[in-house]
Amino acid sequence: MALNLEAIRATAERVAASHHLDVVDLEIQAGGKFRTLRVFIEKDAEGRARLASRATEEGAEEDAILPKGIPVEMLSGVTHEDCAAFAQDFGTVLDVEDLMPGAEYTLEVSSPGLERKLRGPEDYTRFRGSLVKVQTFAPVNSNRHWQGRLTGFTGDVLTLDLSAVKQKGKAKKAATETTIEIPLANVEKAHLVAEF
Template sequence: MGLEVERVNEIAARVAASSGLEVVEVDMRGSGNKRMLRIFIDKPGGVTHEDCANVSRELGTILDVEDVIPGGSYVLEVSSPGLDRKLSRPADFQRFVGSRVKLTTRNPVNGNRYFEGRLESFQDGRLTLELGAPKKKVKAGDSAPQKVEMDLSNVEKANLVPEI
C-alpha cells in the first residue's frame, strides 16, 4: 500500500497545485471493499467546500482511469486539515509561528514529553515554545520553564490548538 499512497500523493499534489492548493496529508485506511482514502488540502486563508469538491472530482476521475488503487471500491474524502490540524513538515511549523500548539516529544525535554504553548519561533530545524501554565504540579522550590527549545526531529506529534 506504500507505493499506492506515494502515487496518490503525486497525483493529488498535481491536481491541488493546479487550483493553488497544497496537499497536507494523504491517509489510506482499511482493506478490501472498506478502504478510505483521505486527502487533506490547504491554502493560505483556508479552503472552501468548492475547493474540496473540485479536487475530489478531478482526483477521483484520474485515480479511477489510471487504476491507481486496484482491487475494488474505496471511499475518497477530500477535506481541509481542520482547526486542530496536524503539524509535521518544517513548512507547517514556519507557517504557524505565533499559533498555539500542543505536542509530544520522542525524548523528554526538561523532564517532560507533553507541551502546550505558543510557537514562538522556528528556525534551522529548531522550535521555541512559550509555555502556558504547567500541566502537572511543580514541586515547591522548582520553577517551570517559561520557554522550551527543541529540535523538530524530537517532535513525535504536533497539532494546532484552536483559538476561538
C-alpha cells in the same frame, strides 16, 4: 497489489495545483475490505494571500467567510465547492491510473481544520506565534507532552513559550523554565490549538 503512496501524493498535488490548491496531508486508512483515502487541502499561497488581504480590508468584521477572532493564517480558505471539484477530478485520475487497486475505497476531501497537524519546517515557520501541542519521542525535562506558543523555529529546533497556557500534569512539574526548546527530530506529532 500494494499502494504506491508517493504516486498517489504526486497525483494529488498535480490535481490540486490545477485548482490553485495545496495538499496539506494525505492518509490512508485500511481495515479489511474497506479503505478510506483522506486528502486535506487548502488554498495555494496566492489564494491564502488574497484571503489575508481581504481580512485586512474595511468591513471584514461583517464577512461571513472570515470567522471573527481566528487568525487568518489558520484558515485554509477552502470551500465545499473546492473540495467537490478536487474530489471529482482526483477520483477520476485515481480510477483511470488505477492508483487504488483492488477493492472499493472511499475518497474524503476536506480542509485541515483549525487544529491542523504540523508536518515540516515550513509549517513551524508559517505558524510561528500560534498555540501548539507537541508530543516528543523522547522526554524533554522528564515530559513528552507540551503545550505553548510557538515563538521560534531556527536550526531545526522549535521554541515554545510555556507561560502562554496553564501547564497541566507532568508538564506543570517539568516546566521549570518559561520556554523550552525541542529538536524537530524529537517531535513525534504536533498540531495547532485553536484560539478564540
